[in-house]
Amino acid sequence: MLKFAANLSLLYTEVPFLDRYAMAAQDGFAGVECLFPYDEEADQIRRRLQDHGLHQVLINAPPGVAQAGERGLACLPGRQTECLDGVKKAIDYALILGVPRIHVMAGIVSDQAARAAAHEQYLDTLSKAASLLQGAGLELMIEPINPTDMPGYFLSGQAQARDVLAQVNMENLRLQMDLYHCQRTEGDVTRHIRESFGAGLIGHMQIAGAPDRHEPDTGELNYVYVFEQLESLGYDGWIGCEYRPANGTRQGLGWLQRYWHAASQTALDA
Numbered sequence: 606m607l608k609f610a611a612n613l614s615l616l617y618t619e620v621p622f623l624d625r626y627a628m629a630a631q632d633g634f635a636g637v638e639c640l641f642p643y644d645e646e647a648d649q650i651r652r653r654l655q656d657h658g659l660h661q662v663l664i665n666a667p668p669g670v671a672q673a674g675e676r677g678l679a680c681l682p683g684r685q686t687e688c689l690d691g692v693k694k695a696i697d698y699a700l701i702l703g704v705p706r707i708h709v710m711a712g713i714v715s716d717q718a719a720r721a722a723a724h725e726q727y728l729d730t731l732s733k734a735a736s737l738l739q740g741a742g743l744e745l746m747i748e749p750i751n752p753t754d755m756p757g758y759f760l761s762g763q764a765q766a767r768d769v770l771a772q773v774n775m776e777n778l779r780l781q782m783d784l785y786h787c788q789r790t791e792g793d794v795t796r797h798i799r800e801s802f803g804a805g806l807i808g809h810m811q812i813a814g815a816p817d818r819h820e821p822d823t824g825e826l827n828y829v830y831v832f833e834q835l836e837s838l839g840y841d842g843w844i845g846c847e848y849r850p851a852n853g854t855r856q857g858l859g860w861l862q863r864y865w866h867a868a869s870q871t872a873l874d875a
Contacts (some may be wrong), residue, residue, distance in 0.1 A: 606868040607832055607840070609861060610636030610662045612811070612847040616854045623653055630657035632858060633865070638663035638845045641671075643694070647701040654702065661702045662843045663746070663781075663809055666709045666734075667691035676750075677710025679734070680727035680759045684712075692734045696741050706744040706808055708781055709734055715757040723759055728772055735775035744808050746781035751789035754818075761790055763797045770806055779808025783847065788815040788826050795834050802838050810840070813848030820848055822860035832864060 611617070611634040617625035623645060629637050637659050642650055654661055669675030669687070678688035688709070695707045709731070714723045735745045749766045750758045760766055766780055780801055787794050801807050812831075814824035821828040835844075850857045 607835060607864070608636060608843050609634065610638045610660075610843045610845045612638050612640075612845050614640040615847055615849055619853065623649060626650075626653035626657050626659060628854070630659055632855065633861075634659070636660045636662045636843050638843075638847075640665045641667060642698060642702075643667060647698045650698075651702055661704045663706055663708060663845060664695060664698060664702070664704050666695040666707055668710050669712070674713065676755060676758060677712040679709050679730040680712045680714060680723040682722055682726050685726065685730050685733070688730055689733060689737065692737055696737065696743065699743055700741060704743070706746050706779070706781075707738060708746040708748055708809075711747065711759040713755070713757040714759045720759070727759065728769065731769070731773045731778060732775060735773065735778045739775070739777045744777045744779050745775070746779055746809055748781035748783055748811075749786055749790065750783070751786040753789055754786070763787060763791065763801065767801065767804070767806060780806040781809045781811065782807050783811040783813075784826065784831065785811070785813035785815050785818055785848070794826065795831060798831075798834060799838065802840060807840070807842065809842055809845065810835075811845040811847040813846075817851075818849050819851040820857040820860055821846075822863075823851065828860070 611629040613625040617628045626637065642664055669678045678684040692709060699707055711727060714720055738745045747760060747766055747769060749760050749762055752758060752761050770778055770780060782801060784794050787797055812821050814821050815826050817824060
């Protein structure tokens with residue numbers, strides 16, 4: 606049975622952040638993830654995890670100045686020290702929360718002429734960041750993000766991400782494969798899954814309906830088929846539910862309840 610984690614930055618936004626842990630547990634989630642937990646004390650989050658028997662499976666490192674439109678610093682020349690300081694802060698949170706992996710965002714590069722320098726900077730920063738995480742026993746995630754939602758984001762394609770992983774060549778550097786972003790950027794989702802999974806590159810996955818980023822049972826991606834493919838491959842990692850509910854989180858969880866019911870019936874029939 607596949608393992609789903611509620612993304613608490615997008616789900617249960619009807620209530621304050623710390624209260625979302627209880628709601629996720631009540632709805633049957635065993636894992637949670639979030640983008641940037643740094644407005645809350647790590648000890649407070651840890652208590653919520655313990656109180657509700659949840660695993661925090663992913664956090665992001667600080668993205669720079671988000672209010673100024675920054676979406677990561679890893680590929681930006683002159684910002685490496687700041688980026689790595691953010692990685693260290695994320696490591697501190699991860700060790701308190703028991704988080705096994707951290708996503709480090711690449712950054713925005715709008716000038717095509719600057720991409721070569723950004724690429725070299727990205728490889729160097731990822732190498733240093735992966736070394737920091739390796740010393741703490743953690744994995745570093747990189748995630749291609751589609752250029753419609755995030756124009757100018759440096760890492761947008763699956764092949765580009767695989768090339769980066771090969772060039773950095775650090776054992777704890779893995780692919781965070783968001784199927785929504787893959788569909789919006791290039792499609793051919795299950796082929797990309799098979800290629801990256803077969804190469805042992807996938808450390809985490811995320812889902813949402815495409816193109817509107819609502820529940821996975823809406824839009825053009827057939828997640829019933831996708832889930833069957835993941836099960837047949839033997840994917841045993843977490844799948845983050847990083848979507849924006851169309852009409853409230855709980856009202857839109859029918860897709861998950863149907864999956865759990867079908868998986869339970871399959872297990873009984875086996």
